[in-house]
Amino acid sequence: MQIKPFRIEQFFGKYEFAAKYLLSSSDAESRTIQELLELEAGSQKRLLAHWCGYTESPGAPALREVISGIYAGIKPDEVLVVSAAEEGIFILYHALLSPGDHVIVETPCYESALEVARSTGARVSEWRRCYENNWAHDLAALEQLLQPNTRVIYINTPHNPTGLLMPAGIFQHVIALAASRGIIVFCDEVYRELEHDSASRLPAACEVYERAVSLGSMSKTYGLPGLRLGWLVSRDANILQRCLEFKYYTTICSSAPSEFLTALALRHRDVLVKRNREIVLRNLALLDAFLRQRSNLFDWVKPNASPIGFVRYKLDRDVFAFCEDVVRVAGVLLLPGNVYDQPRHIRFGYGRKNMPEALAQFGAYLDLHS
Ligand SMILES: Cc1ncc(COP(=O)(O)O)c(C=O)c1O
Incomplete structure (x- = not known):
């Protein structure tokens, strides 16, 4: 690689x-950690008694349950816990892409969204946004980038580095375009729930499109990057299974204390x-x-x-x-x-x-x- x-x-x-x-x-x-534990009576005792062995590779059941509750219509077995969003990006691209595939990445972007895609050997096109155009999303440009072998479209909303939400109409259009061709939408939503006006929140991609994967993390909105805990959510069991197969080669399972603390934190998100x-x-x-x-x-x-x-x-x-x-x-x-x-x-x-x-x-x- x-x-x-x-x-x-x-x-x-x-x-x-x-x-x-x-x-x-x-x-x-x-x-x-103390401030986290103060959110729930008795949690310090429970943390100290928490078993520090391997956990279930898809994520501890109690944690998958609480993560699924962030989303509308998502079941716990549609959640795959990962060791922060970075692992989610790595395993999703490597599980789904190979040379011969084509992927479209919205740019500018968090660098791994582009470079990890390239590292799979797939051909990568950038769906570019620019300041001169007020960072607008050019849908015609996106359509022109599509190829018969386009397998994944990566989007990121709210967006790193601009801090802008994708307008709802654009989001729907991207999803519809992908759905009409069976393309997987990989939607990096690590800043979700930190919309400045919560009324402007978009649905999660996994809620509105079966072949979408939503990427979430404890790092940004919740301010807990030290937990190194994130998740992939999709209603497509095959996609999640392939990611799980890849996770066996990266971390096998996430950290037991982090899973405990993440579940606690999310109960009070x-x-x-x-x-x-x-x-x-x-x-x-x-x-x-x-x-x-x-x-x-x-x-x-x-x-x-x-x-x-x-x-x-x-x-x-x-x-x-x-x-x-x-x-x-x-x-x-x-x-x-x-x-x-x-x-x-x-x-x-x-x-x-x-x-x-x-x-x-x-x-x-x-x-x-x-
Ligand atoms: C858009 C985006 N995705 C993913 C990540 C990785 O986050 P994590 O700390 O959960 O690995 C970052 C970190 O800056 C990010 O900005």
Whole structure:
């Protein structure tokens, strides 16, 4: 298997645990294990008594049950637990694609959605969106990309890096197009439930199309990436079975303590989502005002979901070098758009409690250096 370096994770790997202020994280504020246990009386005792052996490969039954409850009309055996979304992406592509297949990937995107697809030997086409077009989805362009051997279409809503929801009409059209040709829709929904207005939430792809697979995770909306727990959901038993067969070669089963804590957290996901949405909405207003005040430097399509947004940097300056300077001088971590092949953009994250402080530090840097 040939695979390119993962530039997003390389950049974070270099700076994330050294930088004082994180202003580009894609996850919402986390919490301690103790805070999780405080959500449910008696849970600490139960965690300490929890058996630490292998668990069922498709996921512990109690966990599959609670995950299925996130979705309308989904049964526990339509859920496959994975060790975070990253494993879900890896096993789905490798289980379903081979050389000779064609896959369409919405871009820009979280890098593994594109590179893991390429690593299977399948031919990959990008369904490109761009800032100049307000990140609109060009349905005619999507139709032109279709091939007789198109097997999977990957979409991501709410979207990394723009923080934008796919408009409902576009979503329905993509599903209808895929359904008319029996193409699998792989829908990355790791930011679902963090729509800024919950009334704008789309149905999960797995709810509306039998050959869709929804990808979920504890990492983003719920702010618990340390659990390394995610899931694939589909009503197509054959797709899930093939993914399970592949999972035997990656992790066999997920971590027993993580499964316990995930089930607990999801039983209280309204509490997690409420707090994180409050943080996100407060910070988004601050960030939007900050960018407007500096409209000589920045512009964006304001996000309507998730804790991230993609900001256009207007100066004719190397964005990668700019972000490296900001983290070295001010200790503020931004993510240069180069890692998404978007070298005029910077990804911001506004899901953390201390974001106002990070923003103030970045503002002070700009006052001194521009
Ligand atoms: C769109 C998207 N999908 C998947 C992932 C991987 O998430 P996880 O931490 O659950 O592996 C990320 C992480 O940034 C992401 O942004």
